[in-house]
Amino acid sequence: MNKQLKTIPHFSNEEEERIFWESHDSTDYLDWSHAQSVVLPNLKPTTKTISLRLPQHLLDSIKAAANSRDVPYQSLIKVWLQEKVQNH
Incomplete structure (x- = not known):
């Protein structure tokens, strides 16, 4: 063409x-x-810091769940949020 x-x-x-x-x-x-295909293996998703207020008992429950899975609690929150968004 x-x-x-x-x-x-x-x-x-x-x-x-x-x-x-x-x-x-x-x-x-x-x-x-x-055009040629390109792979960008070191590309990381952009993250944005937010402030989220949670009741202390909820945060304690999340931290306990994260501890039992041996993952940081903030990472567990991100996983749960992603799962919920995908299933919505």
Whole structure:
């Protein structure tokens, strides 16, 4: 396919680029037939710190459950939240 590709504009920041790609089709700018698969093994998900107030008895129960599984209680909370979201 010898489609004439458009030139990708210069973006001054990521937000500007994001807005552009939300309203434009990348196939007008890139020849995806030459794309290659990439594996990024060291990529870690972005995390955000939050503050969560729990009753002391609930936190104690969570810590006890985590201790019996030999995992940090915050990790156990994340696992439980992920399971609940997937099953919802």
